[in-house]
Amino acid sequence: MALTDDAIDKIKAMIVAGELAPGSRLPKEEILAGQLGLSRNSLREAVRALTAMRILITRQGDGTYVSSLEPHLLLESLSFAADVSQGATALQLLQVRRLLEPQATGLAAPLLKEQDLQELRNILDRSRTVTTVEEFVAHDIAFHLRIVEAVGNPVLSMLLQVLSTRTQRVRIVRGSRTRDALDNAHRDHEQILDALRSRDALLAASAATVHITAVEQWLATSLTDVPEEPLTC
Incomplete structure (x- = not known):
């Protein structure tokens, strides 16, 4: 779980820093995992958790995107x-x-x-x-x-x-x-x-x-x- 938490924190840090803007698409899994120094399994778990939080949204056949990040959402x-x-x-x-x-x-x-x-x-x-x-x-x-x-x-x-x-x-x-x-x-x-x-x-x-x-x-x-x-x- 610690590895997943670390992955979540790293993706959140990218969003807060503006590297991933609202509505932007996440890089391909292997690229993002390498960029963040994570295993692909840890990255997948982090994406699932952030999707449940409505921070990320997954579009079938299109990829994973940062949500609008509107507070009410x-x-x-x-x-x-x-x-x-x-x-x-x-x-x-x-x-x-x-x-x-x-x-x-x-x-x-x-x-x-x-x-x-x-x-x-x-x-x-x-x-x-x-x-x-x-x-x-x-x-x-x-x-x-x-x-x-x-x-x-x-x-x-x-x-x-x-x-x-x-x-x-x-x-x-x-x-x-x-x-x-x-x-x-x-x-x-x-x-x-x-x-x-x-x-x-x-x-x-x-x-x-x-x-x-x-x-x-x-x-x-x-x-x-x-x-x-x-x-x-």
């Missing part, structure tokens, strides 16, 4: 880590989300057009008619993402998606008393939308803070308390 590789996070790690992700999303919600308040607000209204209306947790979470994600997208920063949008993935949200709702969790979420969403409609950035940020903090507090409590009765799924 590279952040996608972190989604799996968020998906499998549980316990204290999931709580830490929620804490970071609480630091970022309320500010993004406040920034969105003056930027959302009337048609955007109507779209948010439609999402919330549909969320009240769902029959499964998975359907509710899909609408929940759409609601928050639509707000953040109004800010116009794809890095922020992707980072917030990574911090709270669909899998993680379903796990949290199922781990709580589902009916209560859904009722509370509906109430919080309505308060966020009301604040956005009033174009009140501070109120919108506050409503988003309350919403995320409630989930964070429940998760923190669940790490230390053992429920006296089974939780509804």
Whole structure:
């Protein structure tokens, strides 16, 4: 593994130094391996790892290229880590989300057009008619993402998606008393939308803070308390 790590570091160094620019094609395997002083096996392992990180992309029959290296593209590789996070790690992700999303919600308040607000209204209306947790979470994600997208920063949008993935949200709702969790979420969403409609950035940020903090507090409590009765799924 040490040899593979060394190979990864050498390729990254070439990218950072500008020797391999975004979108450029890597030299042929035997040439690059000789240039970096690596075995071809180590180079192949490094390319596989960097491809998984979205730093490199492989085009069938054409070769391997440096990706665009856009931050939001590279952040996608972190989604799996968020998906499998549980316990204290999931709580830490929620804490970071609480630091970022309320500010993004406040920034969105003056930027959302009337048609955007109507779209948010439609999402919330549909969320009240769902029959499964998975359907509710899909609408929940759409609601928050639509707000953040109004800010116009794809890095922020992707980072917030990574911090709270669909899998993680379903796990949290199922781990709580589902009916209560859904009722509370509906109430919080309505308060966020009301604040956005009033174009009140501070109120919108506050409503988003309350919403995320409630989930964070429940998760923190669940790490230390053992429920006296089974939780509804």
